[in-house]
Amino acid sequence: MVVSFIIKKQTYFDSVTLMLIGSQVKKLPGIDNTVVGMCTDYNIDSLKRLSMYQSAFDGLTPNDLIICIRASDKKTADDAIAEVEKRLATRQKSSGSAELPPSSQEDAAVRLPEANMVLISVPGEYAAAESEKALNAGRHVMLFSDNVSIEEELRIKTLGVSKELLVMGPDCGTAIINGTPLAFANAVRAGNIGLVAASGTGLQEVTSTIHRLGCGITQAIGVGGRDLSEKIGGKMTLMATRALAEDPATKVIVLLSKPPAESVLKTLYAELKGISKKIVIYFIGADPKAIEAEGFVAAHNLEDAAIKACDLSTGKQYKPELSEAQIAEAATGCKMTGRFLRGLYSGGTLCDEAQRILQPIVGELSSNTPIKGCKKMSDLYSSSGHCIIDLGDDDFTRGKAHPMIDPTYRTERIVKEVGDPDAGLILFDVVLGYGSHLDMAGEMIEAIQLGRKNSGRQPLLAACICGTHEDPQNYEQQKTKLEEAGIKVFPTNVAMVKFAQLCLEGNK
Amino acid sequence: MLKDFFGKKVKVINLGIASFADDLRKQGVETIHTDWRPPAGGNKKIQALLNKVANWQSQVKSAKGAR
Known part of the structure; x- marks a missing residue:
């Protein structure tokens, strides 16, 4: 492995832009790791932790940009640096009018x-x-x-x-x-x-x-x-x-x-x-x-x-979009191939809500953000028993973009959960709207298919879509994609969690 | 009054994540994105002094306005 880097003095980009580009380039063949970031204390610590720190970084300021790549060989690393620069240049072009932006x-x-x-x-x-x-x-x-x-x-x-x-x-x-x-x-x-x-x-x-x-x-x-x-x-x-x-x-x-x-x-x-x-x-x-x-x-x-x-x-009476009977029908014939439930959330309040409803049903339930009655996960990176995880919590987002923007960690995790023989039912949220990823359903499906292919397992999967038909992502397209991939889709988190409750009770 | 702001067109100065400004522009919201960077080259002592000056200036400005 070799490390290549460049320093761009007095060049500032926001952290989300940099983290997204770093994460996209990390997926290229031959790339082991990337640190694309401003020279902040956090990024310096990350470089040291990953053994990628170079003496040339001494004395840099938070206004200086570092692009540092570890790859199988020098050419691959240099090409990746060039790719980062290209994406940053595109970002600069797309954000601006001909006029220089104000600096304060x-x-x-x-x-x-x-x-x-x-x-x-x-x-x-x-x-x-x-x-x-x-x-x-x-x-x-x-x-x-x-x-x-x-x-x-x-x-x-x-x-x-x-x-x-x-x-x-x-x-x-x-x-x-x-x-x-x-x-x-x-x-x-x-x-x-x-x-x-x-x-x-x-x-x-x-x-x-x-x-x-x-x-x-x-x-x-x-x-x-x-x-x-x-x-x-x-x-x-x-x-x-x-x-x-x-x-x-x-x-x-x-x-x-x-x-x-x-x-x-x-x-x-x-x-x-x-x-x-x-x-x-x-x-x-x-x-x-x-x-x-x-x-x-x-x-x-x-x-x-x-x-x-x-x-x-x-002054009218509204009902949930899915009745209890429709949720029960969705759960009919659903067999869990493993004993445990896994929840992979990007929304913190939705994760909290799922724990509140399901803890009384399953008894022992773990989370990285446990509510009263639930346990703190002993290993955040490996699920054991029933787990409901908030992947948008600081535990998982230090130095990374939020999972609503960058699905990388959540997709890696769902591949692992699909392959876990203990996982019988996997829940996740798809949060639409401005700011969010434009095809979260597509990203999750790709990872699920990979998990299924690698393991030969078919755990039950359910998703809830938080969004409207006016959102930029196209609600119906996201829903149809998920359904066609064999995932049960629910309009709200509560409806999805009630479905989970029925599956768990049916498999006791 | 805050209630008087309700119903008015929102016009935004964006500092930080550039994609937030992109999303606002796509919706037709008048938005200006700032090429923000840590002030004083990231030197915290100078930043604290600059903030004191800026707050002092705004206090002077409001005191003049109140006269």
Whole structure:
């Protein structure tokens, strides 16, 4: 094996672009490993860990780009470097007008002074400063970046509240504001349901289901997973809920979150009780009866939150897209060839939801993100027993793009799971929408076929599609592809998990 | 007021992941992508000083506006 590299000083690309190109080039013949990244502490550590670090990297800064390839021979490595450069050049061409792009937020504001939203996905250590600049200039913030400290979050949210400007995040992947999907979000029709959520894929699942049921939304405001913590005090949830309460286009308000801190819950309930509109609450894992006792409509899961919001928004009665009988019919005759269930999720809230429903059925269940009653996996890279895994968690995404964008690790993992004689049923999600991979179904099917071919095994497979028919991926095509590959397809995670429940009970 | 922002056209400055700007443009959203890079060549001490200056400037600006 030989290592070839080049350094491009003062050349900056965002991490997602670099990770995707690195991962695509790694698949070329003869390539053992690639590090395509800015010279950050993380990338330096990765190079050292992979024994690919070179003395020429000493003294470089996070504004310098490293392309480092380990391959079977020098020519293969050099060709791969050339391929990376070609893809980066294409990326630069595709992103621009003839004019040079602005180099800072301030310069961008000169070119587009009427901008009212700043979408920030820079590395976490720079995100708070950029957010403050945006807020001080009177612009709302969607903060996709993670690794922002809770102290910084408190500071920028306090500033946002003082100016009555949104701070959606940090680590907020989804929002739909005034009909515009931001970052990872689905194409959802306009309507009269307003949502505030501290859960990314939870918000995608509920808004997509609302759309497929025929209803629509006013706003889907992401607030970041820590907003209802004691330290942040629900600052954005409270501000966004108040605004929806005063918004004449919003008839029903939906709140989605993990259960808030006790002190925040009291303030939140006091605020919500002063609102005359109907409010649906899904505090994931909390007792719905306690919510109902406070006078609100409690949802039992994400699908139920969408159905209840639609009921209240139109006065009609909505039902799940698949009835219990249809789910039972789908499970009829399904034989598990192995004893255990495996879930390979890209959406964290969907993974959480599956654990909540299935743990009482199977007893011992492991996850990398275990809920109460489940076990932490002893080896994240090898499943044992019943496992439901969130592949979008930091455990799997350090230095890699999220599995909704880059399916590489999930496809490698599903090949392994299909070949595992213990795996009898494999569940996975296909999340559509802006930001997501354009053919996740195709990528997963290719890996499944390879797993089947390698092992000669045919475990049961089921997928749920989180998305709408207006999404860029073509919902029907994705669904048909999956079905033709012998995979059971469900419109919601809950429907898929109920199917899994029936298969597990039938195979006891 | 936040409620007054509801219903208005969203116009975006994008800092970071370039594909987010591509998706917005495809939807016809007025968007400007910034060729963002770590300020001060990644030197954290200089960055902290620059942030202090920027915040001080914005405080002066708001104080002038309030007069």
